[in-house]
Amino acid sequence: MSKISVLCCFIVLAAFGLVNGYAGKEQIGFYQLKKGNISVNLTNWGATIVSLHLPDKNGKLADVVLGYDSIKEYQNDSSYIGAVVGRVANRIGGAQFTWNGTHYKLVANEGNNTLHGGSRGFSDVVWKVRAHKNEGHAPRIVFSYLSPDGDQGFPGALFVIVSYTLLGNSQLSVTMKAKALNKPTPVNLAQHTYWNLGGHNSGDILSNEVQIFGSRITAVDSHLIPTGKLVPVKGTPYDFLKPHIVGSRIKKLPTGYDINYVLDGRAGFRMKPAAVVHEKKSGRVLELSTNAPGVQFYTANFLKDVKGKGGFVYQPHAALCLETQAFPDSVNHPNFPSTIVSPGYSYKHYMLFKFSTKPSSY
Numbered sequence: 001m002s003k004i005s006v007l008c009c010f011i012v013l014a015a016f017g018l019v020n021g022y023a024g025k026e027q028i029g030f031y032q033l034k035k036g037n038i039s040v041n042l043t044n045w046g047a048t049i050v051s052l053h054l055p056d057k058n059g060k061l062a063d064v065v066l067g068y069d070s071i072k073e074y075q076n077d078s079s080y081i082g083a084v085v086g087r088v089a090n091r092i093g094g095a096q097f098t099w100n101g102t103h104y105k106l107v108a109n110e111g112n113n114t115l116h117g118g119s120r121g122f123s124d125v126v127w128k129v130r131a132h133k134n135e136g137h138a139p140r141i142v143f144s145y146l147s148p149d150g151d152q153g154f155p156g157a158l159f160v161i162v163s164y165t166l167l168g169n170s171q172l173s174v175t176m177k178a179k180a181l182n183k184p185t186p187v188n189l190a191q192h193t194y195w196n197l198g199g200h201n202s203g204d205i206l207s208n209e210v211q212i213f214g215s216r217i218t219a220v221d222s223h224l225i226p227t228g229k230l231v232p233v234k235g236t237p238y239d240f241l242k243p244h245i246v247g248s249r250i251k252k253l254p255t256g257y258d259i260n261y262v263l264d265g266r267a268g269f270r271m272k273p274a275a276v277v278h279e280k281k282s283g284r285v286l287e288l289s290t291n292a293p294g295v296q297f298y299t300a301n302f303l304k305d306v307k308g309k310g311g312f313v314y315q316p317h318a319a320l321c322l323e324t325q326a327f328p329d330s331v332n333h334p335n336f337p338s339t340i341v342s343p344g345y346s347y348k349h350y351m352l353f354k355f356s357t358k359p360s361s362y
Contacts, residue, residue, distance in 0.1 A: 057283030156183030
């Protein structure tokens with residue numbers, strides 16, 4: 001790299017407040033968005049959704065996401081509750097990959113593999129609050145983070161912006177954008193909220209009705225690393241093409257659902273349906289759409305004795321996650337859509353959560 005290129009990179013990093021891996025100190029706090037009868041609380045630790053209050057079919061409000069009461073609890077969390085995960089969400093087999101003849105060794109934090117970006121991924125850092133407006137027709141908050149070259153073993157500096165916006169008709173929009181500043185690098189960001197539409201303290205989600213608009217899954221081995229095969233779900237416990245109760249077939253699986261669905265329809269900038277969740281007792285409905293090619297369906301199999309908000313203790317299947325994403329371990333499977341973002345190009349990931357209710361007759 002020439003001296004001019006080095007100087008330009010230094011100027012860019014300095015402009016974002018980070019040189020030699022050290023960021024300017026950013027205060028950690030809680031922030032609220034409210035529109036009508038929906039309110040969302042967030043923190044800039046991990047760009048995390050802390051709470052989301054919604055009315056049920058009778059107008060009674062409840063907090064429908066798992067979480068904690070204090071920043072310290074989020075800093076000690078090991079389940080990625082509510083956070084943005086990256087630089088590469090999900091798993092990378094062997095904590096390594098090769099790109100353009102260069103071999104990269106990453107930080108392994110789940111056995112020999114990398115999970116959700118490594119031991120200090122984007123869920124375990126302080127994000128800068130670039131904008132926060134809790135008024136008007138579209139309350140929103142914008143977070144940014146600069147990941148330095150070599151962060152957890154990944155090549156190149158990466159600048160990331162995540163925004164949360166409350167829209168009309170009870171909708172939450174989440175937008176994730178990233179730019180590679182000096183080297184090609186894999187990017188796969190995801191939002192890791194744990195949803196329980198009955199209320200975060202209502203028990204398990206096994207009676208929830210779920211529909212997922214993916215007719216194939218990325219098959220995995222015993223360590224949940226993709227084999228490279230795309231397997232049809234029809235006739236298996238993974239078939240949610242029509243609505244099914246989560247608990248109706250879960251015992252046919254070793255611990256529960258933790259699998260990436262290949263969403264039907266073309267990936268890219270166009271939004272397409274990903275999933276629908278219906279909690280019949282409350283009547284609450286979540287509809288999720290995205291431009292991502294996949295969605296990870298996870299039934300909180302590994303939560304155990306986790307003390308959450310108000311002292312409520314979360315147990316396995318206390319919630320479900322619907323993480324729109326690129327395919328796991330894409331860097332090691334040429335047949336998967338590429339996650340490499342090169343300088344001069346942008347990563348863009350959109351998701352839209354629409355909330356409503358259904359009467360008991362449904």
